[in-house]
Amino acid sequence: MIVFAKLRDVSLRGASLTDAVLRDVNLSGADLRGADLRSADLSGANLCRADLYKARLVDADLSGANLQGANLREAVLSGANLFWANLFWADLRQADLCEANLSDANLFLAKLRGAFLNAV
Numbered sequence: 001m002i003v004f005a006k007l008r009d010v011s012l013r014g015a016s017l018t019d020a021v022l023r024d025v026n027l028s029g030a031d032l033r034g035a036d037l038r039s040a041d042l043s044g045a046n047l048c049r050a051d052l053y054k055a056r057l058v059d060a061d062l063s064g065a066n067l068q069g070a071n072l073r074e075a076v077l078s079g080a081n082l083f084w085a086n087l088f089w090a091d092l093r094q095a096d097l098c099e100a101n102l103s104d105a106n107l108f109l110a111k112l113r114g115a116f117l118n119a120v
Contacts, residue, residue, distance in 0.1 A: 028066075043081075 011031040020040045028048040038058045042065050049069045056076045063083040070090045078098040085105045094114040 007025060007027050007030060009029040010027070012035055013031045014034045015032070016036045017040055018036055018038045020037065022040060022042050022045055024044040025042070026046045027050050028046050030047070030050045032055050033051050033053045035052070035055045037060050038056055040057070040060045043061045044064045045062070046066045047062075047070050048066050050067070051071045052075050053071050054074045055072070057080050058076055059079040060077070061081045062077075062085050063081050064085065065082075066086045067090050068086050068088045070087075072090055072092045072095050074094045075092075076096045077100050078096050080097075080100045082105045083101050083103050085102075087105055087107050087110045089109050090107075091111045092115050093111050096116045098116050098118040
């Protein structure tokens with residue numbers, strides 16, 4: 001059974017969601033500042049305008065996720081899979097994207113000043 005959760009505008013600030021399966025979840029506008037999402041499955045998730053300031057997304061699967069306008073400032077995305085992710089207008093300033101998979105990601109108008117971009 002596939003469940004499509006809607007957690008729009010929810011506050012999960014500082015939450016520990018390591019290894020969470022949040023595939024195709026609607027988290028648009030969610031407050032995830034400082035959340036621990038290491039190794040989480042967020043593939044296909046809607047994170048449009050979500051606040052992920054200083055969130056830890058190490059080795060997270062964000063393939064096909066919609067991160068349009070999301071705040072990922074100072075987020076740690078090292079080793080994250082952002083294949084085919086929509087990062088249009090996303091704020092990635094000072095984010096750690098070392099060894100992140102950015103293949104076919106939409107980075108049009110994304111803010112990348114100071115980001116660590118040793119992407120694979």
